[in-house]
Amino acid sequence: MEPVITVKHLVKNFNGLLAVDDLSFQVHPSDVYGFLGQNGAGKSTCIRMLLSLVTPSSGEIELFGLNLKTHRKEILQQVGAVVERPDLYKYLTAFENLSLFARMSGLSPKKQLLMEQLELVGLADRAGSKVRTFSQGMKQRLGIAVALVHNPRLVILDEPTNGLDPQGIADMRNLVLRLSREMGKTVLVSSHLLGEIEQVATRMLIIDKGKKMMEGTVSDLFHSTNCRVHIKVQDPEKTRQVISASKWSDALESGTDGALVIRMDQFEVPELSRLIINAGIGLLSVRPANSLEDYFLSLTAGKQHVANFTN
Amino acid sequence: MKNLSIPLFCLCCLSFFCLSPAQAQDANALLAKVKAKLQQVDNYMAEGEMATDVTFINIADSKVKVYFRQPDQFKIVKEDGISILPKGGMSVGLNSLLSGKEFIAVPGGYVQEGNNRLAVLKLLPVAENNGVVLSTLYVNEKDALVYRTITTTKDNGTYETSLQYGKYASWGLPDKVFFVFNISSYKLPKGVTMEYEGSKKASAAKPAGDGKGRVSITYSRYTINKGLPADLFK
Amino acid sequence: MLPILQIELFKIFKRPRTYISFVAIGAIVVLIQLAFYAEGNNYMAFGLQSLTQSFDIQGKVLNGYLVCYIILQTLLIHVPLLIALVAGDQIAGEANMGTLRLLLTKPVSRTSLLMAKFSASTIYTLMLLVWMAFLALLVSVLIFGTGDLMILKSEEVVVLNKADVLWRYFAAFGFAAIAMTTVAALSFLLSIFAENSIGPIVSTMSIIILFTILSTMDIPFFNALKPYLFTTHMIGWKGFFDAPVSWSPVLGSASILVFHIFLFLATSVIAFKRKDILS
Structure with a gap:
């Protein structure tokens, strides 16, 4: 199937400041594509380039197989986006904002359709209220309604959970899953928090200082050779000696609370367990600590070299 | 009055003009004749067209109504509009200049103007508080019509009036009055008027004046002695 | 472009600040009219001093036409502020609110958006002038009546016949529309x-x-x-109150202003198309 987004060698240089550096990736239909990076890593600049808000210094962007430069209008008709804060016209009501942006997208929407959209994001009862009276979460929801009102194929959400309370974050997560699973939309969602992305994304891209650090399906990343295993045992000291004598001697890292951390391939876990048990040590727990959090932090902190995982 | 004036006239004539008493007598009589002619008109309302030619005033020719009532009430009115007249514009009307005022007439000889041989009368006002210092009349002795006046006033400089007669000559009323007067300069700071550069160019194209302004009134119709409301001159 | 223009007009006229201008003009005009109604003759005596020294002026100098002229002269210096209030807000205000990036992710070309916004600012400007014309001309005439219009210029006094005045006001308001659109275009460019x-x-x-x-x-x-x-050319509307009107400088000024409008607008389009939206 034709990719929804194809980015090739994308570069953006702001007067000498390299915000995006030779970035290439693809987003496929029905993907929930996680776009990860610390604040200032170049996520927003990249998303703005995808939406033609910022002109790339070089490189190519194709959406739905069309070049963004030459087919901007056709492309944007099929894209809905919330870029950073969901700012809307504060002096207009929720309904007026939604109606206005629907018309900007080339629709002549019926009142009922707009009310349905507001219903979808739980704002139907506040349709007539001015946006200035809205909480951050309500604005975010209205922003989503605005992004979805023209039924786009691709939804781009830039840091959608910023400023939301835990309930808002959960709602947002559910919404992203619904968009993808129930409505069949392709979603690109950016965040600086891996925890948010790993729960919803099917694929993800991690960037740092404008450069691609790694890209792949989430399951790939979980089953990477570079994950960490936390083990809890009855006799940590003896265990340390056993491991030091094994092929994992170099992979042993210090753990806390008597836990040991070993950097290893996930598929080696049974072998390790056998080794500990055979040494007569009581094994309490083995937890693969390869939640990407560690990995993400270490990557972006520059501790590890670039790894590229592809299907 | 006539008798009383003779010695005074003689004195005047001798000291100022060295003319004979006989001519002085004629001058006095002529003034009386002129006055008598003007006395026929107690009041009039005239319609006419007024043209103003002052370098710094740009005003279109306009229809005016002129009102007069004895002895010296005179008014030029532009119906529902604005008229700009030189101060002491009274003198535009001969009636208002002469009527009801005492003058000593001094003969000034004769001049030939076109077909008319005009007698020159110098008039000195008797009353101290009269605004007029000296007035010179050029009068045709045959019909007692005044064809030209030059009046010097205390406050408003010297005026010159030329008159042309036609249908209303028998009443001593002119068909056309041509009035020449001195003008001072006029200028306002540009910062106040917020001048537009384009119109400055337009007004600069006008020739500079000779320091005199001109107003002419061409009368088309007089309504004589039909009475005028008293509040008209307020 | 028409639907976007409607949207832009909707936004302009939904904002309270838009009406500040209409209220401000209303207040200024009514104040001037009130001042002339109460103290007009004193003002006139003062204003005509330079003339009354040697001339008698008869007739109703203080009339609706004169009051309108004075209002125009006073107000056309302040109106640019009211126009900038809306035109200068068109892009910068959206950038500040954060709505610009949302607006530009819609399938509308930047040029059409800019044109729609500029047209909306122009319509606002024209409405402001119509409002001003209504108050300054119509209300003044209702209060003070009509009459000959006497205008004191730096080196000339012009008296225009009553019947010869009204068309000049229509022309002057037309010219003012061009002048104020130039202000809108400048403000828009800076925006x-x-x-x-x-x-x-x-x-x-x-x-x-x-x-x-x-x-x-x-x-x-x-x-x-x-x-x-x-x-210099913005006060060209005064050229219509010359007798006769010297058409070539007035039309020249009008074309210079129109040239400025196109210049400002073209620069706006070029700059806006190249601008990276980072707000």
Whole structure:
């Protein structure tokens, strides 16, 4: 199937400041594509380039197989986006904002359709209220309604959970899953928090200082050779000696609370367990600590070299 | 009055003009004749067209109504509009200049103007508080019509009036009055008027004046002695 | 472009600040009319001093037409502020609110959006002028009546016949529309480069005030500059109150202003198309 987004060698240089550096990736239909990076890593600049808000210094962007430069209008008709804060016209009501942006997208929407959209994001009862009276979460929801009102194929959400309370974050997560699973939309969602992305994304891209650090399906990343295993045992000291004598001697890292951390391939876990048990040590727990959090932090902190995982 | 004036006239004539008493007598009589002619008109309302030619005033020719009532009430009115007249514009009307005022007439000889041989009368006002210092009349002795006046006033400089007669000559009323007067300069700071550069160019194209302004009134119709409301001159 | 224009007009007329201008003009005009109604004759005596020394002026000098002229002369210096208030907000205000990036992710070309916004600002400007014409001309005439219009210029006094005045006001308001659209275009251009609307509003006013001072001062060095300042041409509406109207300078001024509108607008389009939206 034709990719929804194809980015090739994308570069953006702001007067000498390299915000995006030779970035290439693809987003496929029905993907929930996680776009990860610390604040200032170049996520927003990249998303703005995808939406033609910022002109790339070089490189190519194709959406739905069309070049963004030459087919901007056709492309944007099929894209809905919330870029950073969901700012809307504060002096207009929720309904007026939604109606206005629907018309900007080339629709002549019926009142009922707009009310349905507001219903979808739980704002139907506040349709007539001015946006200035809205909480951050309500604005975010209205922003989503605005992004979805023209039924786009691709939804781009830039840091959608910023400023939301835990309930808002959960709602947002559910919404992203619904968009993808129930409505069949392709979603690109950016965040600086891996925890948010790993729960919803099917694929993800991690960037740092404008450069691609790694890209792949989430399951790939979980089953990477570079994950960490936390083990809890009855006799940590003896265990340390056993491991030091094994092929994992170099992979042993210090753990806390008597836990040991070993950097290893996930598929080696049974072998390790056998080794500990055979040494007569009581094994309490083995937890693969390869939640990407560690990995993400270490990557972006520059501790590890670039790894590229592809299907 | 006539008798009383003779010695005074003689004195005047001798000291100022060295003319004979006989001519002085004629001058006095002529003034009386002129006055008598003007006395026929107690009041009039005239319609006419007024043209103003002052370098710094740009005003279109306009229809005016002129009102007069004895002895010296005179008014030029532009119906529902604005008229700009030189101060002491009274003198535009001969009636208002002469009527009801005492003058000593001094003969000034004769001049030939076109077909008319005009007698020159110098008039000195008797009353101290009269605004007029000296007035010179050029009068045709045959019909007692005044064809030209030059009046010097205390406050408003010297005026010159030329008159042309036609249908209303028998009443001593002119068909056309041509009035020449001195003008001072006029200028306002540009910062106040917020001048537009384009119109400055337009007004600069006008020739500079000779320091005199001109107003002419061409009368088309007089309504004589039909009475005028008293509040008209307020 | 029409639907976007409707949307832009909807936004302009939904904002309270839009109505500040209409209220301000209403207040100023009514105040001037009130002042002339109460004290008009004293003002006239003072204003005509230079003339009444040697002339008798008869007739109703203080009439609706004169009051309208005085209002125009006073107000057309202040109106640019009211226009900048809206035109300077068009792009910068959206950038400040954060709505610009949302607006530009919609399938509308930047050029059409800009044109729609500029057209909306122009319509607002024209409505402001119509409002001003209604108050300054119609209400003044209702209060003070009509009459000949006497205008004191620096070296000339012009008296226009009552019947010869009204068309001049229509022409003058037409010219003022061009002049004020130039202000809107300038403000609009400055709005492209700013992230909040205070900048373009203050800059527009500063440029106009500075240029107007240069235009008004009668200093040889500045006189050489005058023809190149668009503010010099903005008071071209006064040209219609010459008798006869000297058409070539007035039309010249109008075309210089139209040229400025196109210049400002073209620069706006070029700058806006190249602008990276980072707000």
